[in-house]
Amino acid sequence: MINKQVLFTKRPIGIPEDSIWKHVESEVRDLQDNEILIQNHYISLDPAMRGWMNDARSYIEPVQLGEVMRAGTVGEIIKSNNKDYKVGQFVSGWGGVQQYSISTGDNYNKIYPGDMPLTRFLGYLGMPGMTAYFGILQEGKIKEGDIVLVSAAAGAVGSLVGQIAKIKGCRVIGIAGGKEKCKFLVDELGFDDAIDYKNEEIYTSLKDKCPNGIDVYFDNVGGEILDAVLTKINRNARIVICGAISQYNNKTKVMGPSNYMSLLVNRASMKGMVVFDYKENYMKALTDIATWFKEGKLKDNETVFEGIENFHEVFLKLFTGDKSGKLILKIN
């Protein structure tokens, strides 16, 4: 059985080029005791992957050169030498950008899709879902009536952040790139308003669309938008720092938020979060999110491409914004 894999071979500077990847094919080896063979159906494409490519201290080890590129996956067990894992069991985990992976099962979670799409376990029932849930509820500490602003609002995390905030009775404004995405946020996901940062002047739009300021800002982008938002926050505002995608491909220094002294004036806080810290409570989050789906309060938001050979091209869509919601690649 042939395993198509994508190896990480060179640390990029700025926007990654195709040449940093090596596509290889290898024979899947025999299983040893306790091992399982997983067929990875889908891989998750995440902005965080760009950070893992840098040889820098972070919340997780960088990917080493020559390794299969790290990626979240959902798949199915197709062989098992482990009595705890049956063939046919669906699992999610860190399978990487490869069609098959071998594990003792420790680093995989069993999932039970039932009538739900398997891809949802890379989205709202996966890491982006957990990030959104704990970020907006535990760190953003939203309460009914809060004015919540979210950037990359049409993205995998942002679109759930906004929907959860709506469920909790907040006024929700999303920032996204392009008229179509903004329309989608308001018409399909029920956001109260949206700002198209590609076609609107951000300071003016914040003034128009957040006339009563901002209580919670969930930030996925950093850069100029974060700086602009800082000028509009309310007393005791909470800024949740989830990412800074506008800065990930910088060749120069990250742009620091020049208006950060607004935190003082407004007694506001800016707090970073990493989803792994909430592991112990994932089950509660999964239950809530699944329930909201059943009640018709949530809508999926994902874009699925196909073919492991298209990995690089699809990966770049994270940064061009040429997709909506969770970006997924079907590889097997």
Add this chain to the structure above:
Amino acid sequence: MINKQVLFTKRPIGIPEDSIWKHVESEVRDLQDNEILIQNHYISLDPAMRGWMNDARSYIEPVQLGEVMRAGTVGEIIKSNNKDYKVGQFVSGWGGVQQYSISTGDNYNKIYPGDMPLTRFLGYLGMPGMTAYFGILQEGKIKEGDIVLVSAAAGAVGSLVGQIAKIKGCRVIGIAGGKEKCKFLVDELGFDDAIDYKNEEIYTSLKDKCPNGIDVYFDNVGGEILDAVLTKINRNARIVICGAISQYNNKTKVMGPSNYMSLLVNRASMKGMVVFDYKENYMKALTDIATWFKEGKLKDNETVFEGIENFHEVFLKLFTGDKSGKLILKIN
């Protein structure tokens, strides 16, 4: 009776020039019903005064052109038409840069110096004291064993922040300008170590003097030091934003902390504070601080100059650092 006053007549750009002030002398008017006349002995000089000169939204109204310059004061009631305030009573309040002020008493606090120096009520028993106390305890949430770093550590707020952190069993490192101040912090105030930012390379010194990282950073300066500190914070670190004196006289944009994504990597928070928010608990703070003095655990740290005519020259020492601790001007 002649009242020497300093009026604020022009909004400065960058470092204030002497020409923004107008020194005037006026006759003290007669008191009306309920009014008291206060002889202002000392005025407080604070970095925050620079912010009050800007015509910008902040935590307090800007000083209006033509007004007596705002300043905290301690003084003594020398005439009273108010049965609640007796002649001879010491008070602290917002008397401004003038030798006498008239009030109904509402905006003054009665103080009882006993054997304590009156100036302490502008320092550790005044706004700087309240700022340090609530900043490091309530916002910094220090606990025994924490590694606490404080900038402008030889200043009115910083020197108390460090002393309180020592009382609470923390390891305390101060950042100050010049060998003399650093020696003072360690030898006189009992800090564990000090960094002389004027003569040391900040990244190297942080590495050497905080080899186990930083749990709490109490920031009074902003700029490059904040940016450097962000690279050394520990998991769940708390950064208390109390001020950014390095940026107050900027003619260009404030320098934002380029390394702010360290907040994410380390699940750290950066929170602004304004001392007025803790009013309800001032009495608890005053009691604790007075007790620590009695127990010999605290040392005053102040520099007193004399003469209202020297106001401008003395005010600038806030920014040149040419003083130690609380900067005070005796004016009457």
